[in-house]
Amino acid sequence: MEELANRKILEEIQLKKQMLLKQGAVTPLTATIPLTPPSPVGQLPMCSIPPVSATAQMMSAILKLKTLESCLQELNGFSKPKLDLEQYETPAHIAAIALHTIQTRYGDIEDKLILDAGCGTGKFALGAAMLGAGAVTALDIDKDALDILKINIEEQEIKNVDVVHCDFLNNPIGRLHIEKKLKDWNVKGNVIAELKFNIHPTYKFHREQSRDIAVDIWRMQLQHL
Amino acid sequence: MLTSKCLKGVTTGYPLAINAKEVKITEIDFNPEFISRLIPKLDWNVLWGAADSIGHSEGLPKVIEPKYEENEEFLKKAHRVLLEIEIEEGNLTCPESGRQFPISKGIPNMLLTEAEVQ
Numbered sequence: 001m002e003e004l005a006n007r008k009i010l011e012e013i014q015l016k017k018q019m020l021l022k023q024g025a026v027t028p029l030t031a032t033i034p035l036t037p038p039s040p041v042g043q044l045p046m047c048s049i050p051p052v053s054a055t056a057q058m059m060s061a062i063l064k065l066k067t068l069e070s071c072l073q074e075l076n077g078f079s080k081p082k083l084d085l086e087q088y089e090t091p092a093h094i095a096a097i098a099l100h101t102i103q104t105r106y107g108d109i110e111d112k113l114i115l116d117a118g119c120g121t122g123k124f125a126l127g128a129a130m131l132g133a134g135a136v137t138a139l140d141i142d143k144d145a146l147d148i149l150k151i152n153i154e155e156q157e158i159k160n161v162d163v164v165h166c167d168f169l170n171n172p173i174g175r176l177h178i179e180k181k182l183k184d185w186n187v188k189g190n191v192i193a194e195l196k197f198n199i200h201p202t203y204k205f206h207r208e209q210s211r212d213i214a215v216d217i218w219r220m221q222l223q224h225l
Numbered sequence: 226m227l228t229s230k231c232l233k234g235v236t237t238g239y240p241l242a243i244n245a246k247e248v249k250i251t252e253i254d255f256n257p258e259f260i261s262r263l264i265p266k267l268d269w270n271v272l273w274g275a276a277d278s279i280g281h282s283e284g285l286p287k288v289i290e291p292k293y294e295e296n297e298e299f300l301k302k303a304h305r306v307l308l309e310i311e312i313e314e315g316n317l318t319c320p321e322s323g324r325q326f327p328i329s330k331g332i333p334n335m336l337l338t339e340a341e342v343q
Contacts, residue, residue, distance in 0.1 A: 111259045134259030135308060146332060159253045160308060164227070166335035 059107040061100055062132045069096035072127050075152045078145060085142055090123050094197055098217055099127045101193055106219065109133050117168045122149040129158045136161045139168050178218065189220040227317065227333065232341055235321045240271045245279040247314040260304050261294045276306045
C-alpha cells in the first residue's frame with residue numbers, strides 16, 4: 001500500500017520535471033547541446049548527475065543555487081495537502097537543484113516560455129521565474145493550491161507568472177512508459193539527473209519519519225524533420 | 226492559447242471569446258529577445274482580435290511587421306498585449322458550444338464536469 005503510494009509520488013514528480021523541460025522554445029536542430037563538466041551540484045550527496053565531457057562549458061544562471069534555494073524556502077506550501085490529489089511538497093533543495101541544472105546545463109529557463117503542469121503552490125513555476133524565465137504558465141486542478149500560489153506570486157513580487165485552473169490529464173508514468181511514449185512521439189529524451197527526493201511524512205499513513213524516493217529529471221526534445 | 230476542445234461535441238474550440246469586466250495592467254520588464262522568439266509561434270490574427278475585443282488594439286499593427294526583431298516599437302507593443310494586459314474578472318466563451326469559463330482574480334477556471342468531457 002505504502003509502496004504503491006510512493007511509486008505514485010515518484011511518477012508525479014517525474015511528470016512535473018518533464019513539463020518544466022518541455023517548453024515553447026526548443027533548442028534549434030543546428031545547435032549542438034553543450035556538454036558541461038560535472039557541476040558542483042553533482043557533488044551534493046542528494047543527487048547524481050551523469051558525468052559529461054570536461055571540455056564543455058557551463059551556462060550562467062542569474063541566481064546562485066544557494067540563493068535560489070533560500071528564495072524557494074520562503075514560499076508558502078500547502079496548508080492542507082490533499083491525499084486524493086497526491087499533493088507532496090517538493091523540498092526547496094530538490095526544486096532548486098532541478099531548476100538550476102536545467103538552466104546551467106542547457107540554458108532552458110532564462111528567457112524561455114515555461115509551462116508548469118501540476119504547479120501546486122508553485123515552487124517550480126516561481127523558481128523558473130526567479131531564474132529569469134520570459135513568462136511562466138502554471139496549471140493546477142486544485143483551487144486551494146492556486147490561492148496559495150497567488151499569495152506566493154504577490155509576496156515575491158513576480159509578475160510574469162500566469163495561472164490557469166484546469167485539469168491536466170495525468171497518466172501514470174514510469175521510466176519504461178516514458179521511453180515507449182517518446183518513441184511514439186518521435187521525441188528524444190534522456191535522464192539528465194537522478195535525485196533522491198526526501199519525503200517527510202505528510203499523511204497519517206506514513207509511519208516512517210522520512211523516506212528517500214528516487215527521482216529522475218528527463219530532458220525531452222522534439223525531433224525536427 | 227486556451228481551447229475548449231475537450232468539451233463534448235466541440236472540434237476546435239478556439240479561439241475563446243473574451244468578455245472582460247475588469248482589466249489590470251501590470252508593468253513587466255521588457256525582454257526583446259523573448260518576445261522576438263515568441264512572435265513566430267503566435268496566431269497574430271487571434272491575438273489582435275483578442276486585444277481588440279477588450280479595447281486594447283489601438284496602435285497594435287494588424288499584421289506582424291517585417292524585420293520585427295529589429296523593431297523595438299513593435300516588440301514593445303507585442304510585449305504589452307502579451308504580458309502586461311491581464312483580465313482580472315470576466316469570462317471566456319467557447320465559440321462552438323457557448324460554454325462559459327469564468328475568470329476570477331486573474332485565474333480562468335477551465336474545469337469541466339465529467340458529463341461535459343468528450
